[in-house]
Amino acid sequence: MGLLGRETRRTVVDNYELLLICLVAIAAAGGYLTYTGHVAPGTETTTRQVSSWQSSGSFSHNATVRNGTSAFPEGEVLEDQPVYLRKVAPVLDGVFAYTYSASNESDLTASADIFVQYRSVESTQNGELVYWEVKRPLTQDTERSLATDERMAVPFSLNVSRAAETVRRIDSEHGQTSGRLEIAVISELALSGTRNGRSVDTARTYRLQIIPSQSSYRVANAGPVTNGGDQTVETQVEKSYGPLWMLGGPALLFGGLGCAAALVYGRMTDYLTLTDAECRWLVYRSAREEYDEWITVGRADPVDDDIWTTSVDSLVGLVDIAIDTDERIIESDSDSTLIVYTGDRLFRYEPPPEPGAAVTAGDSGAESSD
Structure with a gap:
């Protein structure tokens, strides 16, 4: 091996x-x-969706030109504009629309009331401080049954010029507060019935803010407001x-x-x-690799008879002698014998034969003499 x-x-x-x-x-x-x-x-617990729903409430608006100008002919309908001129088109017309979708059978009754809201409000670190608030109806008692994906539309109309005068007058009644005067169209929606087989009885509020200035008014429409939800069940599966x-x-x-x-x-x-022979060989090979820097391969010539020759038992011992005498270890290129020559003495170490390797008769005799 x-x-x-x-x-x-x-x-x-x-x-x-x-x-x-x-x-x-x-x-x-x-x-x-x-x-x-x-x-x-x-087994493990998994969550499975059995139903879902989604709703959307939104405002659309327009204003008809009642006082024609060179730029706006009388009777023209301006739709979903960010800004309207108060003198040209003082009345804002609009529609509040609500629709919903559901994954399972549903039947809801929707009731929407639309109001104009006047108030004086001031922003604080804790939210809003409302000095006063007044609501007046624009459209009321609009109720209908809604199936999934049906659309409910409720119209309204507001003279913004008159509303601006109204909000200032109400504030004067309260001593002209330091709050910000606001006008908004509010839709209060009530829902009842069943959705995805579950009972529903809830109310939501949607807001369309109107910001008047001296000659115009701006409609701050945030776009559709959506809500949704789902129903899940937990099941055990492998x-x-x-x-x-x-x-x-x-x-x-x-x-x-x-x-x-x-x-x-x-x-x-x-x-x-x-085997013992394999153990000796492995010990020698390990020491040979560890102390390789102390060893030089060369030819070992015979020495005179007056030179003392000493055999050492291990390569480690020969390395110690080389260190003490500050001499190199010479490895014979013919038979791998390792020697240290100090001038009057010769120290030698004969490595064990590699187990299983072919050996000469002389080598065999040397091994048996050990």
Whole structure:
């Protein structure tokens, strides 16, 4: 077996218990994934939408030219303008429209009353401070039954020039407050009946603000106001797992068990056990790599008989001698013998033969002499 195989076996033997625990843990994890994925997946709670609804309330407006000019001929209808001239078109006509849609059978009764609202209001850090407020009806008692996607339209008409005079007069009655004078068209909508099979009894308010100036008035239309909602139910369904869970569980289970069985078998049959010769070789190779910078490969010539020759038992010991004497270690390029020459002494270390490698007769004799 090559060096890589010996080192691998030594690593496995040195970490046998840890490897066995890891493999058993992997198999246990695979068993859990396999059990939950294939045997007892369990259940989970899901939320399912059973119905939904949406409503929309909006204002549209126009003004007919009553005092014709060069730019605006009398009788022309100006629609959804941001600004109207008070002298040219003093009356604002409009329609409040409401509609809703529902996913299931519904039947609502809608009642809309439209008012003109006058008030004096001041903005504060905590919201609005209303000094006074007056509401007067424009359109009342508009009621009809609405099915889903039906549209309810309620018309109204307001003379803005007169409304501007009215709001100033009411404020004078209160001593001319410091608040901001406002005019708005208010639609108060009441809904009753069933929507998606559920009882409904609610009210909503929609607002169209009118801002008059000396010669004109501006309509601050915020556009459609929408509301909506849905109804859900919770159900228990069987859990589902992805392919990684479904395939990875059995793979981890059988892979972990198989590797653990192979590890135990190798330990019981001494397949993983290193021989003494392999252990000596691995110790030498580890030291050879660690102290490579102290070793130079070269030719080792014979020495005189008066030179003392000493054999050392390990490469580490030879390295210690080289450090103490400040000499290099020479590795023979012919037989890999390692020596340190100090002038009057020769220290040598013969590395163990690699197990399984072909050796010469001389090498075999050297090994047996050890």
